Amino acid sequence: MTEAVERLTKKSEDSSKWYLQLVRMAKLADYGPVRGTFAIRPYGFAIWERIQQDLDARFKATGHQNAYFPLLIPESLLMKEAEHVEGFAPECAWVTMGGDDELEERLAIRPTSESIICDFYRKWIHSYRDLPVLINQWCNVLRWEMVTRPFLRTAEFLWQEGHTVHATAGEAREEALRMLNVYRDCFYEVLAIPVLTGMKSPSERFAGAVETFTCEGLMGDGRALQAATSHDLGQNFARAFDITFLDENQERVHPYQTSWGLSTRTIGALILVHGDDRGLRLPPKLAPTQAVVVPIWRGKNKGEVRREAEALHRELAEAGLRVEADLDEEHSPGWKFNEHELRGVPVRVELGPKDIEKGQAVLVRRDTGEKEFVERRAAARRLVELMDEIQKNMLRQAEAFRDENTRRAETYEEFKEIIEEKRGFVVAPWDGTEETEQRIKEDTKATIRLVPFEREEGKDLISGRPGKTAIFARAY
């Protein structure tokens, strides 16, 4: 066996290098000519499509409809909500020319669509009978980022943004929480990522929101990643954009809004949470290919093995599995094993002369590496079962990792030591002031990832003042 040169760096050795190599070797994405732009290749996009399908069904099930709003936002519109401008203006890209002519007003390429959508909502909403408005849009957005990495932070990225309008504050709050739970369910059930949910601290809040809720995941290197957010916008945007309606009491009032989003960053989270030294590991519900049949033939019986492999492939496809048969004659079985492991295919099905003779097939799980021999007749049924087992096991593994890397800190010294040496989530009381939050950030580079919904009383580690639980980590 010769040492392949294009080898994947070990995750533990240099996780950043590992990540970048994996993205390209697994053909998930490739760099574009403009900094921060990337092509999402078919394999990566197939993953995104599965996330889309799942989420979209959940949105529909909670009463939302899809729509599409313009890419270009006039500066004057973007400027209407003061905090919002402050948050997003620095990272806007502007269109200043139309053909050969300078535009009278420059146009932002949407960094997010609150402002342009509010402009329409002003026209569409007049009565309490028009509410609630429950709209989602799938689109791309652009943010002029300093530092970019494929999927995790790209200048242009794909996402969905939900924008809803409600008659009361209570309904809006309820909606924001409902969608947070939709995200959480999707992460647990489909992506097998055990995210924590909670609130953002005021300093980490979305620009213009009253409250921001978040799903935070813990990546394999012990750093946290904000995986989805849901915002209770209160009446901030309605006031700024002059959205009003006549309520049941004949009074003209501002409605309450929410917005919520999840982006292609999620694919980055998937890689970082489940990937290992051999490459990607995809949860079966998300894997574009759930099982791959690898025939093992020798010169004389190539024809027979090929026929059997094709038959098995058909059989598995008929059982509803997304299955692929790797009938390539150029590569050796060993090469194919490595290749499909790199791409994260959940199960490999080996079929060789010995197996055909014995009427069996060999199944090898990507999540554990375990190999099992099944009767050929039972292969499809066993695979269907395995998909479920692997999906559950991957979530369990990720949960175990998260739990092992969630620690309480009793003193500030302990806090610093954990962040420095072990990373992961640190649970500690916080007095709620920006002052201590800032101090921790300066000392340790850790930030408040979220404030849990259920909090314990305690004493702030820095100020000694009474505080309640917050969860800290170094973040992506």
Add this chain to the structure above:
RNA sequence: CGGGACGUGGCGCAGUCUGGUAGCGCACUCGGCUGGGGGCCGAGUGGUCGCCGGUUCAAAUCCGGCCGUCCCGACCA
């Protein structure tokens, strides 16, 4: 935007210090043998050495500027 490193066929790199015919591995193409964990042999394709300028008989190599990428710090899904 600050500190550091690096730009040489698609990918990973050597060559740069000490200027003198652009090299290696992988990938790719063709042929043959192979095939249960990245097979072997043979023959090929492909690079104005990031860009612009300067020094020189001669620049991948020396000098200047610019651009880009990666890592570390301030902002974000």
